[in-house]
Amino acid sequence: MRWLLILMTLCFTSVYALDASQFSSATDEQRFFNLTKEIRCVVCQNQSIADSNAPLANDLRNKVQQMVIANKSDTEIKEYLVQRYGEFILMKPRLNENTLLLWFFPILAIIMAGFVLYQNRKNIRRSD
Amino acid sequence: MKTKHVIPFIFLFILLGFLGHELFYAKPHEIPSALIGSDMPSFQLTNIMQPEKKFTNDDLQGHISLVNVWATWCPACAAEEALLLEIKAKYRVRIYGIDYKDKPEDIKQWLSQHQNPYDMIGADINGDVAIDLGIYGTPETFVVNKDGKIVYRHVGMLDQAAWDETIHPLINQLESENT
Numbered sequence: 613m614r615w616l617l618i619l620m621t622l623c624f625t626s627v628y629a630l631d632a633s634q635f636s637s638a639t640d641e642q643r644f645f646n647l648t649k650e651i652r653c654v655v656c657q658n659q660s661i662a663d664s665n666a667p668l669a670n671d672l673r674n675k676v677q678q679m680v681i682a683n684k685s686d687t688e689i690k691e692y693l694v695q696r697y698g699e700f701i702l703m704k705p706r707l708n709e710n711t712l713l714l715w716f717f718p719i720l721a722i723i724m725a726g727f728v729l730y731q732n733r734k735n736i737r738r739s740d
Numbered sequence: 741m742k743t744k745h746v747i748p749f750i751f752l753f754i755l756l757g758f759l760g761h762e763l764f765y766a767k768p769h770e771i772p773s774a775l776i777g778s779d780m781p782s783f784q785l786t787n788i789m790q791p792e793k794k795f796t797n798d799d800l801q802g803h804i805s806l807v808n809v810w811a812t813w814c815p816a817c818a819a820e821e822a823l824l825l826e827i828k829a830k831y832r833v834r835i836y837g838i839d840y841k842d843k844p845e846d847i848k849q850w851l852s853q854h855q856n857p858y859d860m861i862g863a864d865i866n867g868d869v870a871i872d873l874g875i876y877g878t879p880e881t882f883v884v885n886k887d888g889k890i891v892y893r894h895v896g897m898l899d900q901a902a903w904d905e906t907i908h909p910l911i912n913q914l915e916s917e918n919t
Binding site for chain 2: 654655667668671672675694695696697698728
């Protein structure tokens with residue numbers, strides 16, 4: 613049981629350590645943590661750079677940290693990374709002309725399904 | 741059977757087609773470079789072969805070149821070395837190396853033991869230039885035109901097929917555009 617607890621603690625411990633004193637405010641520190649959760653590790657693809665211990669994720673965390681310290685806004689930091697790694701680097705793709713279908717297809721599918729159901733019921737009623 | 745009953749099935753099969761493509765044919769690790777068509781990011785690196793001079797993006801101006809991001813500790817980079825040497829000797833293409841996260845002394849030691857395919861080698865000691873280039877692993881090779889713009893990016897080891905079928909024809913095309 614004790615080993616299980618130790619193992620669980622290790623599993624849920626953050627994979628990296630960070631020197632929080634480098635940030636000038638708690639807001640910046642929070643901003644950094646939020647950003648690392650929104651940026652994808654392009655090597656391990658299904659993890660954010662906050663969850664990944666890959667060397668590139670580490671480099672990207674350092675870059676984000678430097679940019680937060682240099683007072684760059686969240687939008688500027690994301691734009692910098694998107695310019696280099698493409699939209700894919702963001703865990704949650706932004707809404708633009710390339711991602712329109714991705715964002716609106718589910719709504720479109722529900723509307724279409726509703727329309728088909730409505731037509732079918734109408735037909736059944738008519739045949740009754 | 742009425743045509744309208746077939747439509748949902750056609751729709752379903754189209755969606756299944758997309759799913760099948762993503763499952764079996766898509767290459768999720770080949771992320772297209774967002775930098776194609778843009779200027780080479782500006783950089784200034786320690787020039788390993790001529791320490792008195794920096795290796796910068798300005799060195800890429802005026803001629804077509806290959807920029808190879810590599811490392812002495814990377815086995816795939818060692819595997820493409822023979823082809824880089826052949827490209828340099830046979831096709832006279834200038835090849836520049838950006839050495840990713842290596843110690844300068846390791847690069848110098850590597851140079852003393854290997855034939856050198858590079859015109860210049862810049863040491864990207866902390867990997868900053870690699871991030872500027874959108875690199876996610878070594879090796880990666882960029883084709884840069886005479887205006888210093890990135891025209892093509894090859895991810896992974898450069899092999900004969902990639903050179904014969906894509907990169908060499910592209911360089912020939914760029915050269916014919918210049919003349």
